[in-house]
Amino acid sequence: MSDTRRMLAEMADPLFAELGADATMDRDGARLEQLGLPALLMPEADGGFGGDWMDALTVFRLAGYHALAIDLPAMIVAKTAGEGTEAHFALMAFARTAQIAGALDAALALSVGYVNERQQFGRPLGKFQAVQQSLAGFACEAAAANCAAVGAAQALERGDAGFEIAAAKLRANRAVEVGTTVAHQVHGAIGFTHEYGLHPLTRRLWQWRSEYGNDAYWSKRLGTMVVDAGADSFWPGLTARTD
Amino acid sequence: MQTFVTEAVDWPGTAPDLREQVRALVAAHGERDPVRRANCWTKANPQFSKKLGEAGLLGMTWPKEYGGHERSQLERYVVIEELLAAGAPVGAHWIADRQSGPLLLRLGNEELKRRWVPEIARGEAFACIGLSEPGSGSDLASVRTTARRDGSDWVIDGQKVWTSGAHVSHFMIALVRSEAGSERQQGLSQFVIPMDTPGVTVKPITDLTGAHEFNEVFFDAVRLPAHALLGEEGAGWKQATAELSLERSGPERYLSSMVLFLELVRHAETAQDPALAELVGRLAAEAWTLRLMSASVAAKLARGEDPALEATMVKDLGNSYEQAIPQLVQAAVDWERIDAQVVQAVCFYLLQVSPSFSLRGGTREIVKGIIARGLGLR
Structure with a gap:
């Protein structure tokens, strides 16, 4: 696993665990935005995270693992297609x-x-x-x-x-x-x-x-x-x- | 919890060329009859094995000093998955190339290595494994065949059973009790027994299809020289179980029914039945996933890791898959159609032999028990 991907996992894992199945956009959406997660796949030049598909896999999988109630994967995908x-x-x-x-x-x-x-x-x-x-x-x-x-x-x-x-x-x-x-x-x-x-x-x-x-x-x-x-x-x- | 960590397999740059080489060789010397291409790693064809040896496709990873070719583990993986996917008759040399050769190279004394390894790499010496006995199947530690010292010799008495390919093999690597009165996993040793040694008798066991693939092997005062002991005296259990990951996760654990899948696709091309297309999709997804899993384990093994839990999962999933194919095909294909004859012949053959898939190399129950232990359940 690359260093950036490990960093990403170390950031997302505890956060998703905390937000989990009770998360709401109104209350918690801003925290995801602050960390730049919805822009995961956007190029750094455009203010995004510059992640690749293996990075996306890491975040999507952790969202599933913690049953994250905010559809973060949909937010991420919407910015690419x-x-x-x-x-x-x-x-x-x-x-x-x-x-x-x-x-x-x-x-x-x-x-x-x-x-x-x-x-x-x-x-x-x-x-x-x-x-x-x-x-x-x-x-x-x-x-x-x-x-x-x-x-x-x-x-x-x-x-x-x-x-x-x-x-x-x-x-x-x-x-x-x-x-x-x-x-x-x-x-x-x-x-x-x-x-x-x-x-x-x-x-x-x-x-x-x-x-x-x-x-x-x-x-x-x-x-x-x-x-x-x-x-x-x-x-x-x-x-x-x-x- | 993540029990199976997949990684990107770094397929060797030589893979496309190796695949072409194998495909050409199989096209020229393999089996044409799709029924004979099914479950092909039990089909012995010494001429074909010799062709592979001449092409440098046996003993691929072994030192040149012993007739090997010093290719990488993944290059070997490419070759064996091609052979199996094509239904090539690889049964004669399969055991020798997969495990007996590597075991001899790892633990054998110089005499044993010189005697057998170069011949295996040439596709001229074949091996069988002596594990099961009449009273010792899944409970392997209840082995009763004995080896006792007589001067510097060893004398073997007892019996093995379900020994695949004993009748075409040149030697057996047998697990026997070398310490009188020892219990269970203790006091066991491995011996290399040439099949033409006086006192060795092979009797065929006919399987439910009428075929002869496995045997009973009897040992009556079989006298072996001291150097027939493989590895360390008393360490037989550890030695025999050490390379199970290699044995459990190979592509032969999911490809035994691949020829039926391909015939199903061929049939679906003309039958124009949406239900068949759906079944093709489901089986293709599984084949793709299993290939990824098996290759991922191979990559870890190539690095010297022992992914035992992952390897065992590949065997369980793979065996279930190769058993499900004939059942699902039988349920889906319209057997009244005149163009269903080939798919029917392969399907009905595999229905009969597929029960063995989750018996050989560890039964489903034993395999699931190992997975459970890996999960921390006992």
């Missing part, structure tokens, strides 16, 4: 992918912490194999969503990311199903309360899965792309994108 355009839709799909990745990791951390603490039948829930196997599956899905988000950011850095954003949003969408299901299952009733901090994550996850292309939308688009290119182009095409 006009709303209603194809580019704007794709970049917002990337943003939601990164937010899903972050929120899944946060929900996983909550779940692991909870099952290691909560005792039933004289031992922590985390000692039960059934619980372990569910959470292992969840961890794999969270990992896949995170890798997909990174892959899309890398493609944006290279230039054309049409294929990667489609694949990444679709993969992240699919991870939401297992992630939210297992997180709630291992938490039991407490995870279903308004008081406990799981629902700000899981309810956002369900929202982000729908926004900027649900599973059907992206699988149709990606599938059509692949079928139109033809079977013999799939693998050479995939490798040529990274070589």
Whole structure:
């Protein structure tokens, strides 16, 4: 991780943690503006932060991790692409992918912490194999969503990311199903309360899965792309994108 | 919490040329029948392995002194993902090139290295792994095959089972109990056993498709010289489990059904069924993600790190993916269509062999248990 990106993460992480799911534009918007976060992707020459797509990934993911209630990713994207355009839709799909990745990791951390603490039948829930196997599956899905988000950011850095954003949003969408299901299952009733901090994550996850292309939308688009290119182009095409 | 840290893989500049080389070689000497291209790393073809050896594509990362080519780990990764994606018949040399050669180079004495490593790199010596026994599957530490000293020799007695490729292999690296009365992980050692040693008997086990890929191997007073001991006496457990990351995260853990995916795409080109296009999209997204994950682990391994948790996740996700492909294809394709014959043949073959994908190299339950431990759950 570059030094500026680490700095960015060290600034955003505690701030988003503090603002979190209760943040409002009226009360907290100014703090984000002060730090220059909405101008993250604008060139320094234009008074922006001059960040790249990996920087954007870091901020989007942390916004997801802390279920930041202000749609900062949308503010950042709006400064690089006009709303209603194809580019704007794709970049917002990337943003939601990164937010899903972050929120899944946060929900996983909550779940692991909870099952290691909560005792039933004289031992922590985390000692039960059934619980372990569910959470292992969840961890794999969270990992896949995170890798997909990174892959899309890398493609944006290279230039054309049409294929990667489609694949990444679709993969992240699919991870939401297992992630939210297992997180709630291992938490039991407490995870279903308004008081406990799981629902700000899981309810956002369900929202982000729908926004900027649900599973059907992206699988149709990606599938059509692949079928139109033809079977013999799939693998050479995939490798040529990274070589 | 972030359990899987991806990084930008620095693909070698030689990658495009290597890919072209492999694609040309597979086009000239590989399998044409799509069914035979499925699950290709269990398909032994010694002639093809020899071609790869002659092309300098085996033992790629090993020292030239031992017949290797001193290429980078990622260059090797490029070659193996190309071979697997093309469904090349790489089964004969797969184990030897992936792990037996590296293990010999890391721990073997000079005699063992000189005897086997250059021959592996030429594609002429193949290896099998002796781990499972009749009473020892997932619970590997319950190994009962013994090695006892007799003068300076070792004498091996016992039995291995489910040994893939034993019938085409020239040697086995076996995990056996070398200390009488020892328990569990203690007192185990690894031995290099030439398959033509008197007292070694290989019996085929026919799988549910009627194919012969794995075997029972019996050892009846098999006499080995002192230098057949690999590495340190009593350190067999540590040695055998040390390179599991390498074994678990390779592209063979997600590409076993790739040929069916490609046939599905080909079928979808003519079938014009929106449901098939959607399935193609879903499977393509998964393939793209898994390639990124597998390559990311390979990059970490190349730097000398041991990303054990990440590697195990690749295996779990990858196996689930290669198993899901035939199930999903079966559910989606209209089998009444005359142009569905090829995709059907591959699909029905993979439906039958895919249960093995989440058994070999550690069952799904064992793998998930390892991930759970990595998460701090036990």
